[in-house]
Amino acid sequence: MSRYWSEHVSGLMPYTPGEQPKLERLLKLNTNEHPYGPSPRALEAIRRGADDSLRLYPDNESAALREAVARLYSVSPEQVMPGNGSDEVLAHVFNALFRHGERPLLMPDISYSFYKTYCKLFDIPPHIIPLAEDFSIRAADYIDHGLQPAGIIFANPNAPTGIALSLSDISNIAQANPDVAVVVDEAYVDFGADTAIPLIEQHPNIVVIHTFSKSRALAGMRVGYSVASREITQGLLRVKDSFNSYPLDRLAIAGAVASLEDTAYFEASTQKVVAARESLVKQLVSIGFEVLPSRANFVFARHPSHDAGELASALRQEGILVRHFTQPRIDQHLRITVGTPEDCARLCNTLSELTLKTS
Numbered sequence: 001m002s003r004y005w006s007e008h009v010s011g012l013m014p015y016t017p018g019e020q021p022k023l024e025r026l027l028k029l030n031t032n033e034h035p036y037g038p039s040p041r042a043l044e045a046i047r048r049g050a051d052d053s054l055r056l057y058p059d060n061e062s063a064a065l066r067e068a069v070a071r072l073y074s075v076s077p078e079q080v081m082p083g084n085g086s087d088e089v090l091a092h093v094f095n096a097l098f099r100h101g102e103r104p105l106l107m108p109d110i111s112y113s114f115y116k117t118y119c120k121l122f123d124i125p126p127h128i129i130p131l132a133e134d135f136s137i138r139a140a141d142y143i144d145h146g147l148q149p150a151g152i153i154f155a156n157p158n159a160p161t162g163i164a165l166s167l168s169d170i171s172n173i174a175q176a177n178p179d180v181a182v183v184v185d186e187a188y189v190d191f192g193a194d195t196a197i198p199l200i201e202q203h204p205n206i207v208v209i210h211t212f213s214k215s216r217a218l219a220g221m222r223v224g225y226s227v228a229s230r231e232i233t234q235g236l237l238r239v240k241d242s243f244n245s246y247p248l249d250r251l252a253i254a255g256a257v258a259s260l261e262d263t264a265y266f267e268a269s270t271q272k273v274v275a276a277r278e279s280l281v282k283q284l285v286s287i288g289f290e291v292l293p294s295r296a297n298f299v300f301a302r303h304p305s306h307d308a309g310e311l312a313s314a315l316r317q318e319g320i321l322v323r324h325f326t327q328p329r330i331d332q333h334l335r336i337t338v339g340t341p342e343d344c345a346r347l348c349n350t351l352s353e354l355t356l357k358t359s
């Protein structure tokens with residue numbers, strides 16, 4: 001608390017990102033970064049863009065990116081809002097769509113923790129709905145809630161569980177809440193779930209959020225976007241242009257467009273991660289872990305006879321970082337990013353030794 005701060009600042013709950021330490025021989029499986037690099041064509045476009053033209057402001061509409069997204073998903077560029085990472089897109093979504101006085105925002109108890117952070121920042125009351133016993137989202141809870149909500153948000157596949165909801169469930173949720181925005185954060189959708197973008201035409205209250213940080217391997221560049229009806233997107237753009245008219249720099253626009261155009265690289269690198277995930281799940285199960293069914297580039301696993309916090313620290317001693325959340329219900333799980341087959345082998349060998357040693 002400081003007398004210089006605005007009053008609301010002391011009540012904020014800033015998001016805690018996964019650690020980015022500078023250690024040797026470190027295996028980072030804690031923030032769901034892609035184990036393979038971005039498309040070489042994206043890198044080439046970024047290099048080509050690094051010239052004298054950087055003295056000029058970028059295109060404030062990021063038209064090239066909005067058009068490339070529109071082509072990919074058969075929507076109009078007017079339905080796309082770009083942002084400096086999807087976290088910024090989420091901030092604009094909360095600001096533009098969820099601030100309706102006392103009306104609560106419905107969200108799962110276990111989901112991306114930034115949602116609660118933005119509720120504090122924008123003074124939106126959250127209404128927390130527990131996941132089912134098996135950690136899935138129960139669509140019925142978002143249909144028969146008897147509330148007058150400000151909106152609904154969840155991640156699909158959900159984080160950190162990796163479990164995906166079907167499009168028919170999402171469509172039913174949107175149908176049952178026609179007067180509010182239903183926001184589907186699809187940060188991991190490319191690793192095995194279905195995008196809700198095609199539902200927007202029938203359900204103009206659906207907002208889909210994508211990022212280049214996970215399946216496009218461009219977390220260091222900060223690019224995300226939303227796809228929604230024109231009506232919703234106009235509101236989002238009003239907020240964006242009241243905050244930062246140039247969220248994407250020239251290099252980010254060039255790199256993101258080239259990445260979207262390199263379908264072959266994208267499909268091959270995604271496939272490699274999905275194959276590594278399936279093999280990682282088998283290896284973890286063979287060591288005695290219970291693993292939730294993941295459609296993402298991470299798995300959420302627990303060992304019935306080993307404390308998750310202790311395992312995470314022991315792994316860290318061995319130079320392997322995984323994510324451990326201390327939140328009730330999931331404090332005995334580890335969220336492990338899918339790496340290369342070699343990364344997965346190093347992790348599983350280490351886990352195998354750790355669980356043998358102490359059991």
Ligand SMILES: *Cc1c(COP(=O)(O)O)cnc(C)c1O
Pocket residue numbers: 084085086087088112155159185187210211212213214219222223224
């Ligand atoms: C990683 C992640 C984001 C943030 O992505 P950025 O584009 O890097 O800001 C948003 N939502 C979920 C569920 C994520 O896991």
